[in-house]
Amino acid sequence: MITLEQVIKELGSYDGRPIKIMEVCGTHTSSIFKHGIRSLISPKLELISGPGCPVCVTSALYIDKLVEYSLMEKHCVLTFADMLKVKGTTMSLTEAKAVGGKVRMLYSPLSAIKLAKEEPDTQFIIAAVGFETTTPIYALIMEEVIKSNINNIRLLTSMKTILPALTYICDNEKGIDAFLCPGHVSVITGSRIYEELVMKYQKPFVIAGFEGEHILGAVYEIVQQITEGSFHTKNLYPSVVSVEGNKKAQELVEEYFEEVDDDWREIGRIPSSGLRLREKYHSYDAGSSFAASQMDSPKGCRCRDVVLGRIHPVDCPLFHKVCTPMNAIGPCMVSTEGACGIWYKNGGKNQ
Amino acid sequence: MKINMSYGSGGALTSKLIHEVFIKYFNNPILNRMEDAAVLKVSEKIAFTTDSFVVTPMFFPGGDIGKLAVCGTVNDLTMMGAIPKYLTAGFIIEEGTELSEIEEVARSMANTAKEAGVKIVAGDTKVIEGNGGIYINTSGIGEIVKTGISVAHCRQGDVILVSGNLGEHHAAIMSKRMEIENQIVSDCAPLTGILKELMKEKVPIRFMRDITRGGLATILNEITDSSHCGVVIEEGNLPVSAEIRGFCDILGLDPLYMANEGKLLAVVPKAKAKRALAAMQRSKYGKNAVILGEITEGNSVTMNTRLGGRRKIDLLYGEGLPRIC
Numbered sequence: 001m002i003t004l005e006q007v008i009k010e011l012g013s014y015d016g017r018p019i020k021i022m023e024v025c026g027t028h029t030s031s032i033f034k035h036g037i038r039s040l041i042s043p044k045l046e047l048i049s050g051p052g053c054p055v056c057v058t059s060a061l062y063i064d065k066l067v068e069y070s071l072m073e074k075h076c077v078l079t080f081a082d083m084l085k086v087k088g089t090t091m092s093l094t095e096a097k098a099v100g101g102k103v104r105m106l107y108s109p110l111s112a113i114k115l116a117k118e119e120p121d122t123q124f125i126i127a128a129v130g131f132e133t134t135t136p137i138y139a140l141i142m143e144e145v146i147k148s149n150i151n152n153i154r155l156l157t158s159m160k161t162i163l164p165a166l167t168y169i170c171d172n173e174k175g176i177d178a179f180l181c182p183g184h185v186s187v188i189t190g191s192r193i194y195e196e197l198v199m200k201y202q203k204p205f206v207i208a209g210f211e212g213e214h215i216l217g218a219v220y221e222i223v224q225q226i227t228e229g230s231f232h233t234k235n236l237y238p239s240v241v242s243v244e245g246n247k248k249a250q251e252l253v254e255e256y257f258e259e260v261d262d263d264w265r266e267i268g269r270i271p272s273s274g275l276r277l278r279e280k281y282h283s284y285d286a287g288s289s290f291a292a293s294q295m296d297s298p299k300g301c302r303c304r305d306v307v308l309g310r311i312h313p314v315d316c317p318l319f320h321k322v323c324t325p326m327n328a329i330g331p332c333m334v335s336t337e338g339a340c341g342i343w344y345k346n347g348g349k350n351q
Numbered sequence: 352m353k354i355n356m357s358y359g360s361g362g363a364l365t366s367k368l369i370h371e372v373f374i375k376y377f378n379n380p381i382l383n384r385m386e387d388a389a390v391l392k393v394s395e396k397i398a399f400t401t402d403s404f405v406v407t408p409m410f411f412p413g414g415d416i417g418k419l420a421v422c423g424t425v426n427d428l429t430m431m432g433a434i435p436k437y438l439t440a441g442f443i444i445e446e447g448t449e450l451s452e453i454e455e456v457a458r459s460m461a462n463t464a465k466e467a468g469v470k471i472v473a474g475d476t477k478v479i480e481g482n483g484g485i486y487i488n489t490s491g492i493g494e495i496v497k498t499g500i501s502v503a504h505c506r507q508g509d510v511i512l513v514s515g516n517l518g519e520h521h522a523a524i525m526s527k528r529m530e531i532e533n534q535i536v537s538d539c540a541p542l543t544g545i546l547k548e549l550m551k552e553k554v555p556i557r558f559m560r561d562i563t564r565g566g567l568a569t570i571l572n573e574i575t576d577s578s579h580c581g582v583v584i585e586e587g588n589l590p591v592s593a594e595i596r597g598f599c600d601i602l603g604l605d606p607l608y609m610a611n612e613g614k615l616l617a618v619v620p621k622a623k624a625k626r627a628l629a630a631m632q633r634s635k636y637g638k639n640a641v642i643l644g645e646i647t648e649g650n651s652v653t654m655n656t657r658l659g660g661r662r663k664i665d666l667l668y669g670e671g672l673p674r675i676c
Contacts, residue, residue, distance in 0.1 A: 004658070008658065008659065027603065030603070033662060034605070034656075034662060035656050035657070035658055035660055035662070036654075036655075036656040036658070036659075036660025036661045036662040037658075037660060038660075039660040039661040039662075040658060040659065040660040107528075107529040107530070108529075108530075111530070210600075212656065212657065212658045212660070213658070216658070324668070325668040326668065336603065344665075344668065345665055345668055346662070346663060346665060347651070347663035347664075347665040
């Protein structure tokens with residue numbers, strides 16, 4: 001049994017070959033700052049952010065559609081807080097609200113049902129955005145909508161799954177040596193989903209929680225695997241992550257949604273990386289589109305390189321100069337889970 | 352009974368509202384004269400401030416908009432080394448507000464004013480269109496008992512104290528809005544007692560501020576800017592209750608950036624730190640006071656993390672939580 005002090009000592013004095021570890025989830029990015037992890041480990045161990053911010057990879061045209069709905073008579077868009085500030089091609093939902101758009105925050109799935117019952121003449125459009133962690137919530141809403149025979153809720157979906165994105169990165173980005181797998185997503189999916197990636201790409205995939213100790217433990221495990229040249233999925237978050245994951249949530253999602261090729265803002269098309277409502281539930285869909293919608297990034301913005309783990313936010317020429325949370329140019333600066341926003345808020349320019 | 356526009360007419364109904372609610376609860380000889388302005392006798396040097404309150408919901412665990420309106424102004428005066436004496440209260444009331452709600456707010460203001468040792472000596476009432484909401488402005492004056500308190504007066508080697516657990520008002524408001532059931536209660540409270548205890552101990556306070564919107568992190572950054580120094584705090588000393596910590600973990604919040612309504616930060620010379628801490632802990636709203644860190648050289652705020660790492664603490668960016676006070 002190795003103590004935390006020993007782990008910190010070993011990681012601090014690590015002098016082997018440089019290792020680049022991608023933390024997929026924005027919550028990990030925040031936690032790395034919160035616990036001062038970089039100040040504890042050797043500069044040869046580089047932690048780089050990945051594509052794990054759902055808002056950052058949501059197409060601008062999708063946001064345009066939400067804005068359009070919010071401005072339609074007798075319509076109201078329901079969304080989790082993160083989607084409010086991201087701009088589409090013309091404006092964000094916050095800006096739409098300022099010019100009379102009807103947008104409300106969604107705090108829990110049942111609050112949507114309650115609203116729909118209280119205001120039967122309003123057509124509610126739920127902005128169904130998220131990864132595996134949030135999709136069961138939308139499935140739960142669907143279940144309740146059907147059970148209670150509610151006909152004024154529809155979903156505009158842009159739901160994504162993380163595994164195809166990791167596959168894409170392994171195929172296309174050669175510099176990443178190991179992955180710190182998202183803890184919350186893994187609760188739903190189980191640790192099993194990473195097995196095939198380990199087999200195919202021969203890299204460590206380590207699942208960890210969000211405390212400083214968890215992250216240090218995961219980095220230590222990765223260093224061990226790379227030093228020994230033996231790679232496997234390691235679940236360091238067994239209190240909540242099982243091999244099979246949350247079966248009930250998986251079944252619920254399976255009942256209402258099916259895989260579809262989807263577009264990721266800044267990345268492009270990734271096969272089978274999206275979820276849409278199944279054919280038999282299409283009447284509940286508010287016109288979700290999965291067509292290719294690649295648009296040029298704003299001039300100088302390097303969100304694409306940030307999302308793919310090619311650069312740190314501080315390496316973007318716009319970071320902290322023209323692009324700030326108050327005047328965000330790219331999506332990664334807007335969302336609370338976006339790497340640029342997290343770096344900025346934590347004084348990333350001085351890290 | 353609901354308020355309608357005629358309560359704002361300036362006529363009989365306005366007078367009824369003033370007498371049956373505000374005079375009834377705020378009751379004191381200066382106000383009761385009902386002249387155009389209150390006539391006051393004060394010492395030579397006074398502090399004077401104003402604040403408006405738009406919190407939603409109006410009633411929340413641990414307080415209401417009335418209690419907040421008294422504490423907010425009382426605390427701002429206190430932070431400048433003044434003992435608060437007199438407040439004014441301006442009400443903007445939306446039609447549709449229940450009279451019983453106004454009465455409850457007034458009662459709460461009166462109780463808080465009594466506790467804080469201030470009198471509400473002048474006021475104003477307006478009624479506007481709307482759907483049942485109350486907005487309150489309070490202004491106040493206090494007599495200065497300690498001069499020279501300023502965010503620009505912190506010096507290297509000084510010690511930073513915080514008067515108690517962080518994040519409670521923020522979490523209470525959020526819980527109520529999100530209909531989350533928990534035991535979290537707003538910390539809304541008048542802090543004059545802490546100043547009085549510090550003065551008894553003759554603590555030479557360099558700087559004091561109530562930790563409201565923007566949270567502790569914002570104030571620490573203001574110190575580095577204005578006093579041209581660095582700040583180092585210890586994560587291990589950060590006063591946060593287990594319940595707030597759990598709440599923050601679930602919702603991705605950071606107590607360093609959350610609003611409080613009954614907590615202050617004080618900077619004192621190192622030699623007086625223990626004495627100041629004991630004084631705070633003796634007062635009613637300072638029982639969980641801690642020494643959090645110190646003023647150093649440099650120009651930024653750093654936190655030594657529990658694991659021995661270092662984290663830079665920047666300003667709050669973005670909107671925080673709207674209408675929290």
